[in-house]
Amino acid sequence: EVQLLESGGGFVQPGESLRLSCAASGFTFSNYDMSWVRQAPGKGLEWVSGISGSGGNTYYADSVKGRFTISRDNSKNTLFLQMNNLRAEDTAVFYCAKGGYSWYLDSWGQGTLVTVSS
Amino acid sequence: DIVMTQSPDSLAVSLGERATINCKSSQSVLYSSNNKNYLGWYQQKPGQPPKLLIYWASTRESGVPDRFSGSGSGTDFTLTISSLQAEDVAVYYCQQFYSTPHNFGQGTKLEIK
Numbered sequence: 001e002v003q004l005l006e007s008g009g010g011f012v013q014p015g016e017s018l019r020l021s022c023a024a025s026g027f028t029f030s031n032y033d034m035s036w037v038r039q040a041p042g043k044g045l046e047w048v049s050g051i052s053g054s055g056g057n058t059y060y061a062d063s064v065k066g067r068f069t070i071s072r073d074n075s076k077n078t079l080f081l082q083m084n085n086l087r088a089e090d091t092a093v094f095y096c097a098k099g100g101y102s103w104y105l106d107s108w109g110q111g112t113l114v115t116v117s118s
Numbered sequence: 119d120i121v122m123t124q125s126p127d128s129l130a131v132s133l134g135e136r137a138t139i140n141c142k143s144s145q146s147v148l149y150s151s152n153n154k155n156y157l158g159w160y161q162q163k164p165g166q167p168p169k170l171l172i173y174w175a176s177t178r179e180s181g182v183p184d185r186f187s188g189s190g191s192g193t194d195f196t197l198t199i200s201s202l203q204a205e206d207v208a209v210y211y212c213q214q215f216y217s218t219p220h221n222f223g224q225g226t227k228l229e230i231k
Contacts, residue, residue, distance in 0.1 A: 035220070037168075045160075045168060045211055045222040059218040062119075095167055103215035104158040106179065108167035 002026040002107040004096045009112030016086055016116075022079040022096030022109060030054070030074040033099035036081050038092035039111075048094070049081065050103060064090075086116045120145050120214050124223035130231040137199040139226045141212035146192045149216065156216035159188055159197045162225075163208045171210075172197065204230065 008020040020036070035050040049070040050059045058070050069082040079096055093113050097105035121144040131137040147156045155175035160168040170179045172188035175195055185200045199206055207230060212223040 037222075044209075044225040045162075045213075047213070047220040047222060050218065050220065061219045100170075100173060102156065102173075103220055104156075104170060104173040104213070105160070105168070106170045106173070108169070110167055 002098060004098060004107060004109035006094065006096050006109045006112040009094065009114045011115045011117070012086055013118055014087055014116055017082070017084045018086065018114060020081040020083065020094055020096075020112060020114075022081075024077045024079065024096075024098070027098070029072075029077040033103055034072060034079045035097045035099065035103070035105060036070060036079075037095045037097055037105070037108075038090075038114075039095070040089075040092045043092075046092070050099075051079070083114070086114070088116050088118075090114060091116050119219055120147065120217060120221055122212055122214055122221050122223040124210075124212060124226050126226060127224065128227040128229065130229045131199075131202045132231045133204065134201050135231075137202050137206070137228055139197045139210050139212075139228070141190075141195045141197070141223050143193045143195075143214055143216075145216075147214045147216035148192050155191055155195070156214055157188075157190070157195050158213045158215060159186075160211045160213065160222075161206075161208045162211065168211065199228075202228075202230070 005023045036048040093111040095111045096109040098107040100106040157175040159172040162168040176188045
């Protein structure tokens, strides 16, 4: 059974940083693309970032480009999202999601809440 | 960037009746080399993460009831629930994975009439 467990969320002030982690199990982690998707309170889904199975290719939404960095440690089956210079509009539940045969998202974690406020 | 637009924003359907949700992409998401539409549908119930229902526009994910079906090609797509059940109350999203950013539609809230 695929399991994705996010951690690292919390309450920070604008301009601060957070690092999210997603521990994966139940599948061969290095074989699959992975993504981060966020959802602001009461709002829809926003794709944030994606990374290929090898980690060699990374992709970002314009809203986070230059501030967020996606990475993975295939030896530890873990996905990361380093978030710098956080803004109030980054407040959201962040989901880690596994790609299928392509970039569609066939398994999701329960999410971790990031709150950015002064 | 490809913009995804769903219609309607909300929908109320009687139990046992058909529900239809539309999704339009600003550019074609049909990849000519493999004739696949890079379009997925997700269901999100309150307090839960999204769940994949359909990928390649019309392929049902394993374990998804066959009352859910997807259709369309190019820029226009439809999610159909053939006979609405109470447990289908949720918000439904389409997403293109043809090119980054892999944008979602704004969501369609489905309720019981």
